[in-house]
Amino acid sequence: MESTMSVEVERKFVCDADIQKQLEEIAVCIGQKQFQDKYFDTPDFLLTLRDVWLRCRQGCWELKCATVTKAEDRVGEPQKAELCSRYQEITNLSQIQLKVREVMKEGNGEKKTANQTHPVVHQDTPKTEGAKNCPTGNESWLMELNLVCFAEFTTQRCSFTFGGEGDESGVRVDLDQADFGYCVGEIEVLVPKGEDIQSALRKIEKTAQRLGLSGHQRVQGKMDVYLQRYCPEHYAKLLSAHIL
Numbered sequence: 001m002e003s004t005m006s007v008e009v010e011r012k013f014v015c016d017a018d019i020q021k022q023l024e025e026i027a028v029c030i031g032q033k034q035f036q037d038k039y040f041d042t043p044d045f046l047l048t049l050r051d052v053w054l055r056c057r058q059g060c061w062e063l064k065c066a067t068v069t070k071a072e073d074r075v076g077e078p079q080k081a082e083l084c085s086r087y088q089e090i091t092n093l094s095q096i097q098l099k100v101r102e103v104m105k106e107g108n109g110e111k112k113t114a115n116q117t118h119p120v121v122h123q124d125t126p127k128t129e130g131a132k133n134c135p136t137g138n139e140s141w142l143m144e145l146n147l148v149c150f151a152e153f154t155t156q157r158c159s160f161t162f163g164g165e166g167d168e169s170g171v172r173v174d175l176d177q178a179d180f181g182y183c184v185g186e187i188e189v190l191v192p193k194g195e196d197i198q199s200a201l202r203k204i205e206k207t208a209q210r211l212g213l214s215g216h217q218r219v220q221g222k223m224d225v226y227l228q229r230y231c232p233e234h235y236a237k238l239l240s241a242h243i244l
């Protein structure tokens with residue numbers, strides 16, 4: 001049975017035409033695709049303020065949960081770790097619902113949220129074509145848990161891998177272009193739950209060196225830019241909580 005839990009270790013980088021050209025020379029393009037993401041949270045951001053990200057991508061539910069806090073991430077090899085994010089990924093809907101309830105229960109210990117009616121503040125969000133099998137946001141479990149869609153965008157993705165068994169085996173590089181006009185690259189390794197993260201961090205570092213990525217600055221992801229532009233209140237709260 002395919003595992004529905006793994007840890008995604010990734011490093012984002014600034015994507016430009018040179019990197020794309022370089023990847024075409026040293027890696028294998030494994031395809032291009034377009035997908036629409038819808039992200040859900042309570043109106044008072046119970047999930048994302050705990051670094052938990054619920055999304056529906058082309059009809060498939062996924063939950064990403066931070067495996068370490070930002071402070072823990074600075075212990076050990078700080079530079080390498082800070083550039084790389086690690087999130088547990090859950091793709092089984094029952095497990096997702098269980099985890100979401102668990103996170104909300106913890107959150108509700110601090111604050112009662114059920115039936116709150118604060119509007120989610122959006123500023124002229126871009127219009128994307130709806131994917132046929134994506135939920136409309138009124139599925140019963142979403143309503144029961146007071147979950148609403150706070151971000152929706154479409155991405156064009158070009159993916160690359162490196163052949164062989166060497167330092168770059170299992171490494172994937174994605175070049176993403178979001179429909180609201182932001183491009184970002186990601187070097188990522190998917191680690192089955194319980195397996196060695198350090199090896200993934202080393203592989204990412206090697207790949208970054210090979211691509212000539214010298215910057216030590218954290219690069220914004222699509223969600224950072226989306227929230228900054230269209231949901232400034234939500235963005236400010238995540239910044240204050242050191243989530244972004």
Ligand code: V4E
Nearest residue numbers: 012053064085087155186219221222223224243244
């Ligand atoms: C915003 C966020 C998450 C949602 C997914 O973000 P990301 O991995 O950037 O999206 P995408 O489309 O590349 O997903 P993939 O196809 O790789 O599964 S999960 C965690 N965050 C917060 C976050 C953060 N704190 N720091 C960094 C560098 N990225 C994301």
